[in-house]
Amino acid sequence: MAKVLIIGAGGVGNVVVKKCAQEKAVFTDILLASRTKEKCDAIAKDINHPSITTAKVDADQSSEVAALIKDFQPDIVINVALPYQDLAIMDACLETGVNYLDTANYEPPEEAKFEYKWQWAYQQRYQEAGIMAVLGCGFDPGVTGVFTAHALKHHFDEIHYLDIVDCNAGSHGHPFATNFNPEINIREITQKGKYYENNQWVEIDPFSIHRSVDYPEIGLKDSYVLYHEELESLVKNIPTIKRARFWMTFSQEYLTHLRVLQNVGLTSIEPIEYEGKQIVPLNFLKAVLPIPSSLGENYQGQTSIGCHIRGLKDGKQRTFYIYNNCDHAESYKEVGAQAISYTTGVPAMLGALLMVTGEWQGKGVFNVEQLNPDPFLEKLGKYGLPWHQLIDETPIFE
Numbered sequence: 001m002a003k004v005l006i007i008g009a010g011g012v013g014n015v016v017v018k019k020c021a022q023e024k025a026v027f028t029d030i031l032l033a034s035r036t037k038e039k040c041d042a043i044a045k046d047i048n049h050p051s052i053t054t055a056k057v058d059a060d061q062s063s064e065v066a067a068l069i070k071d072f073q074p075d076i077v078i079n080v081a082l083p084y085q086d087l088a089i090m091d092a093c094l095e096t097g098v099n100y101l102d103t104a105n106y107e108p109p110e111e112a113k114f115e116y117k118w119q120w121a122y123q124q125r126y127q128e129a130g131i132m133a134v135l136g137c138g139f140d141p142g143v144t145g146v147f148t149a150h151a152l153k154h155h156f157d158e159i160h161y162l163d164i165v166d167c168n169a170g171s172h173g174h175p176f177a178t179n180f181n182p183e184i185n186i187r188e189i190t191q192k193g194k195y196y197e198n199n200q201w202v203e204i205d206p207f208s209i210h211r212s213v214d215y216p217e218i219g220l221k222d223s224y225v226l227y228h229e230e231l232e233s234l235v236k237n238i239p240t241i242k243r244a245r246f247w248m249t250f251s252q253e254y255l256t257h258l259r260v261l262q263n264v265g266l267t268s269i270e271p272i273e274y275e276g277k278q279i280v281p282l283n284f285l286k287a288v289l290p291i292p293s294s295l296g297e298n299y300q301g302q303t304s305i306g307c308h309i310r311g312l313k314d315g316k317q318r319t320f321y322i323y324n325n326c327d328h329a330e331s332y333k334e335v336g337a338q339a340i341s342y343t344t345g346v347p348a349m350l351g352a353l354l355m356v357t358g359e360w361q362g363k364g365v366f367n368v369e370q371l372n373p374d375p376f377l378e379k380l381g382k383y384g385l386p387w388h389q390l391i392d393e394t395p396i397f398e
């Protein structure tokens, strides 16, 4: 029925392609393309699907992506390469008239800035071309936006307070490793924190706001406010929100390693000269850290990500909590990936499935909370991410 081009053969790409391959009736032809073709081949060789092929593409070059699209003629492009490639791939989709989906917003390589402005700028051109781009369809961003849209559609008249809480209570046995691309991850968490309150953004020092958050089936974990990209689109699309924050768990062990790496300059993205060559310290650090996709094998424990929401329903205050827990070892057993890659790859496949089956339709550039949450949440559990909601059963998340 649909042909899908998946770009990026890392931790998330591995999950997306395997989940697409499970839906043979929908994704009848799959092309997995990435910078290193051998990585695509290594993933594809374990997959049982009648029509799966691989290719090499440098997705920084829009013309290369466009050529691949013209040759393969996909119905949709799923971009799970790195955020740096978003605009080049969006350009290629525009040139060829093909729908687009990604899981992380564009980031300029020379500056750690997470903003939708570059991708939102495609709105008119995508509308005029009659094609659809769905931005940020992983877990966070992604499912967190769908959870919030579901809360607004079914349980609230007005949302006032939103706290997204993200816990990884898993243990991979390494003293220090990142769960997705180390460069992107460290750029995200070492920049200034930011949250939204009373129509403005409040900037804070990294890791300066912290509390113990109670996660279902896990218990209390140290959680820190940091900036996360879905906050930008959620406060724009749900203007009744008075305060929106994002919390993530970090162990003291992790924070100590990070502090040392920062203090010695290894997290910097400013190029330095080393033995006559320009290198970026953070790229070097990435090269010596464990590859995120290799962490799965011995990973134990769960992730738990959810949205604490407060607001009004029928004139009364309501508390609402909606979440998913995902087990690292079970994810590994199913697709050979840890839960961070799994919780990103499943929603990307599902978003693409809804687009090619027409359940999500539109012309222009969309964040997930602008789309109908019902078909997505109806199927999310079936594809491996069951979710739960508690209405007026949780204490107020102040």
Ligand code: NDP
Pocket: 007, 008, 009, 010, 011, 012, 013, 033, 034, 035, 036, 039, 057, 058, 059, 060, 080, 081, 082, 083, 085, 103, 104, 136, 137, 138, 139, 140, 141, 142, 179, 180, 181, 182, 184, 292, 293, 340, 343, 344
């Ligand atoms: P990895 O680093 O494991 O994989 C990235 C892949 O992209 C690699 O195969 C890499 O190729 C490929 N790639 C990089 N540059 C290019 C290029 N110029 N052309 C073609 N391919 C390229 O990252 P992850 O799989 O962990 O993450 C993938 C995406 O998912 C990232 O954008 C990340 O931010 C996002 N993400 C989103 C989350 C969410 O919940 N929304 C959570 C986690 C991740 P090579 O192997 O040759 O380097």
